[in-house]
Every structure is written in structure tokens, then in C-alpha cells.
Amino acid sequence: MNSFVIREYKSGDEKYITMLFKEVFGKDMTVEQWKWKYYIPGNGKIYSKIAEDSNGNLIGHAGAVPLKGLFKGKPYQFFQIADVMVHPKARGFFGTKNIFSMIIKKLFEDIAKAFTEVFCYGFPGHRPFILGKRIDVYDEIEKAVDYTKTPKYTFFNKCKIKNLEWNDIEINNLWNSISNSLGLSVIRDTAYLNWRYALNPFNNYQLYGAFHSGILKCWFVTKEQEDELFIIDFMSDLKLFRQALKAFEKIFAHKKKIHIWVSKPFKESLKNYNIEQTQIITTNMIWKLPLKTDIVKKNLFYTMGDVDIF
Structure with missing residues (x-):
């Protein structure tokens, strides 16, 4: 495949992110819906990562919704990881040529640099969970019931x-x-x-x-x-x-x-x-991040509302 770069979100990307969402998931997401999801909780700061090919086409996205949380009574930065997607024609390959691996690892590396006390979690289905498990970025908390x-x-x-x-x-x-x-x-x-x-x-x-x-x-x-x-x-x-x-x-x-x-x-x-x-796996994001899964298993409170599809 052609070379690609992983970069920060920039204004105007949302048009192409929503087009990619339609291509990957077969569902519509409007620009207004994307902005509600990512702009409002972070007061305008977008943490999501973009993969762009050598022709300037947006071919990958890894979303991180910033949320305020608590851990044992103290403020703790949360991120719900969502809308992780790669264009079908850009999938596959290994190592530094694998867009999924590179974009999700870059997302977690930058979050870890920005926050010393942070928890990233998500709710992938079985297949995307296995992909993340293989590259040491996802770890199972439990299967959602x-x-x-x-x-x-x-x-x-x-x-x-x-x-x-x-x-x-x-x-x-x-x-x-x-x-x-x-x-x-x-x-x-x-x-x-x-x-x-x-x-x-x-x-x-x-x-x-x-x-x-x-x-x-x-x-x-x-x-x-x-x-x-x-x-x-x-x-x-x-x-x-x-x-x-x-x-x-x-x-x-x-x-x-x-x-x-x-x-x-x-x-x-x-x-x-x-x-x-269910087919949903409650997942701890572990690449370069501080909270170990055994600690999360003992402490995490979550509901359907933590999952962006409900």
C-alpha cells in the first residue's frame, strides 16, 4: 500500500471521518453528531487520531472521548475509546505498515504523555477485540452481560x-x-x-x-x-x-x-x-497506560450508558 501518516485531528476532518464511518460500519453519522460526541465533553480539545495516505485521503480514525471520572474518591481522567476504524482497502499488513496498530498505539502514547492519572476503556466486539489483543493494546475486563x-x-x-x-x-x-x-x-x-x-x-x-x-x-x-x-x-x-x-x-x-x-x-x-x-467485551486499554486490568476488574462501575452505541 501507499505510505501513510498518523496525525492530530484538524478542523474539517469531521466531514471525512463521517464518510469513513459510513464506509466501515454501514451506518450514518452526521457531522453534528460527531461534534456532539467529541467536542462537548472536552471543551473543544480533540484527542482523536487520523490516518492519512500519501494522497491526502483520510483512511483511519481512532476516537477518544474525554470524560471526568473518579478513582477511589479522587479526580481521574477517563477516555472512552470509540470509532476505531480503517478503510477496507487500507487494512492488513504488518508492523509499521499496519494502520490499526500504528494509530491506536499513537493515540495511547500521546494520552499517557498528557495525563499521569488516566483510564482508557472501550467496548469492542469479539473480532476487533482479538485484533487489539494480538498487538498488546486491549485487555479483557469481562464480557458484558x-x-x-x-x-x-x-x-x-x-x-x-x-x-x-x-x-x-x-x-x-x-x-x-x-x-x-x-x-x-x-x-x-x-x-x-x-x-x-x-x-x-x-x-x-x-x-x-x-x-x-x-x-x-x-x-x-x-x-x-x-x-x-x-x-x-x-x-x-x-x-x-x-x-x-x-x-x-x-x-x-x-x-x-x-x-x-x-x-x-x-x-x-x-x-x-x-x-x-452479549457480543461486547468490556476492555481496558493497556498500551503505555497506568491502570492494570486486575485493579480495573475490582473497581470499575459501568452501565450500558458507558457504551456509545446505546
Whole structure:
């Protein structure tokens, strides 16, 4: 193949990035959608890498969405790695001629130089995960599991479900009260919820709160798909999580199925849910980066909302 260079994003690339997205994934992404995803959380700083051939054609992209996170109660820089793609005609080859290897390694090397305390993660399917594993950039945290259940109507519950506004101050109060117990997590405050869900140009979401004695103890971000309901994201007081879920099931008892992803220690509350394996692998990015996978496995809190496709 012709020679190529790996470079920083520059204004105007988004037109060709979205064209490459269509070529690789067979789906449309508008320039506005790409800008929402990469511009807003980083306040204009784009960390993504571009591969360009000798004729100036954009043939590769590795995206890094900057997010604010916490690790053991302290601020920690997060990046969700997304939209890693190479034009079909430019794939293959070995060593320094392999675009996938060169672009993803360059991305992580530059992130590691910019941040001493940083966590990069992503959710590739099986085939792209294997490609990343072979070149020592991806490491498996776990295979993502979909917990499902037919919701039931129950009569007595400690929690009351109400609609919430995306900027409700109680969301921040809940986050501040329980965030230190989560280990490793994106900061799920009103700023994050507004960007990720309220302003999302791909999907429409609803926000519900579970209240106990008038105090917000849990919230759920949901998306409906025909007669099924997906709990895309949540934050909860662990002690009341099961009760909050039951109260939530009550108001959606007419749905055929509820879907939710949870991580430790919330899995203990879902013993009466069915477990369905997904094709998604929760992945720690390890090339030149500081957090070892065994530490991530013990600490990471994530939901469907951490995955950009939901």
C-alpha cells in the first residue's frame, strides 16, 4: 500500500471521518453528531487520531472521548475509546505498515504523555477485540452481560418513582453521597447527564427518580424499544437498589422485558434476573497506560450508558 501518516485531528476532518464511518460500519453519522460526541465533553480539545495516505485521503480514525471520572474518591481522567476504524482497502499488513496498530498505539502514547492519572476503556466486539489483543493494546475486563426480566406489578414498596429533570440538584446530592463507594467511575452528575442524554442527537431518553422518605436514592435513564425497556444508566444507594428496581418494574409492568447492565456490587441485587451474554467485551486499554486490568476488574462501575452505541 501507499505510505501513510498518523496525525492530530484538524478542523474539517469531521466531514471525512463521517464518510469513513459510513464506509466501515454501514451506518450514518452526521457531522453534528460527531461534534456532539467529541467536542462537548472536552471543551473543544480533540484527542482523536487520523490516518492519512500519501494522497491526502483520510483512511483511519481512532476516537477518544474525554470524560471526568473518579478513582477511589479522587479526580481521574477517563477516555472512552470509540470509532476505531480503517478503510477496507487500507487494512492488513504488518508492523509499521499496519494502520490499526500504528494509530491506536499513537493515540495511547500521546494520552499517557498528557495525563499521569488516566483510564482508557472501550467496548469492542469479539473480532476487533482479538485484533487489539494480538498487538498488546486491549485487555479483557469481562464480557458484558445483559440482565433481563419480565417486570411485575407489586403492591408495597419503600420507594416512589417520579419523573426527574436532567438538572435536578438532587442528582448531584446523590452522586456526592455515594461516589466514594464506587471505586472507578465516570462522574455521573447533572453536567454528564445533560451532555450524554439530554443533548444526545442519536437517541431520546427519559429520566426517573426513586425516592425514599422524600429523598432521591436512585435514578434510572431509560430508552424504550417497542415493548421492551432498556435501563441505559443508573445511580443508586446500594441498600435501596433492589427496592428501587421493584418500584420501577411496577410502573412498567406492561412491558415485555426490562434490560439492564450492572457491575459489582450491584449484581447481588439481580439474582432473580435472567442472564444473557452479549457480543461486547468490556476492555481496558493497556498500551503505555497506568491502570492494570486486575485493579480495573475490582473497581470499575459501568452501565450500558458507558457504551456509545446505546
